[in-house]
Amino acid sequence: MQDDLVYQPEKYWDRLWAPGGHAAIVTTVDEAGRVNAAAYATAVRIVHNPVQIAFTTSQTGHTGNNLKATGQFVVNLPPFDREILEKVRIVGLPFAQGVNELEKAGLTEVPSTTVKPPRILECTRHFECEVVWTKDWLYRTMVVGSVLAASVHKTLVDAKGYIIWDKVKPVAFCGAPYVNQFVGTTEPMAVGMPYDGPEADAGEKSTRSYFEDM
Numbered sequence: 001m002q003d004d005l006v007y008q009p010e011k012y013w014d015r016l017w018a019p020g021g022h023a024a025i026v027t028t029v030d031e032a033g034r035v036n037a038a039a040y041a042t043a044v045r046i047v048h049n050p051v052q053i054a055f056t057t058s059q060t061g062h063t064g065n066n067l068k069a070t071g072q073f074v075v076n077l078p079p080f081d082r083e084i085l086e087k088v089r090i091v092g093l094p095f096a097q098g099v100n101e102l103e104k105a106g107l108t109e110v111p112s113t114t115v116k117p118p119r120i121l122e123c124t125r126h127f128e129c130e131v132v133w134t135k136d137w138l139y140r141t142m143v144v145g146s147v148l149a150a151s152v153h154k155t156l157v158d159a160k161g162y163i164i165w166d167k168v169k170p171v172a173f174c175g176a177p178y179v180n181q182f183v184g185t186t187e188p189m190a191v192g193m194p195y196d197g198p199e200a201d202a203g204e205k206s207t208r209s210y211f212e213d214m
């Protein structure tokens with residue numbers, strides 16, 4: 001059995017962890033109010049309640065500089081559609097400071113209600129965030145933000161706020177070594193619990209009571 005497993009050399013560890021996180025466009029503004037947008041695949045919801053989002057960025061990039069200066073950012077999630085994902089790739093290009101990548105990519109700005117960075121119309125879900133903390137380490141900056149407001153195209157969720165999977169079409173980026181590859185999900189898979197000890201019941205009950213129709 002062990003013979004079926006193969007250790008990978010360190011140079012392949014990053015590509016082994018594929019896909020990365022949900023593809024996202026993070027918008028920020030600089031101190032002069034100029035809009036910046038960049039592509040991210042490291043954004044993850046790390047706390048359920050209150051919802052907190054973390055991602056990592058470069059220590060020299062505009063996104064990190066802007067959010068450290070202003071304390072605000074918006075995470076915009078695109079669907080698994082070729083046209084918008086091409087634009088995600090464009091905003092990931094190294095444009096000069098002060099260039100509005102949304103204009104370069106032909107994306108539509110929509111004002112946010114709680115923060116200065118705009119939302120993006122072509123992205124169907126938006127999380128307006130205030131920075132809680134940042135930490136510089138290695139050559140990266142880790143950012144944690146608290147969500148102040150979240151919006152969605154109104155036909156894409158049900159009355160209880162659950163996403164309609166085949167309309168939302170969540171999409172993950174495979175990772176930098178894969179360059180241009182994304183994977184999409186159009187339906188979730190319900191998975192049973194083939195374990196009948198007391199923990200199974202207790203676990204399900206506590207999850208349900210915590211999240212049921214909050």
Ligand SMILES: Cc1cc2nc3c(=O)[nH]c(=O)nc-3n(C[C@H](O)[C@H](O)[C@H](O)COP(=O)(O)O)c2cc1C
Binds near residue numbers: 039041042064088094
């Ligand atoms: C799909 C995609 C995902 C990306 N994910 C990340 C990421 O998670 N972290 C990161 O630092 N850069 C990531 N990048 C690269 C940045 O988008 C790129 O460096 C960008 O120029 C940064 O812009 P800024 O200087 O305006 O912040 C990604 C690029 C693409 C196309």
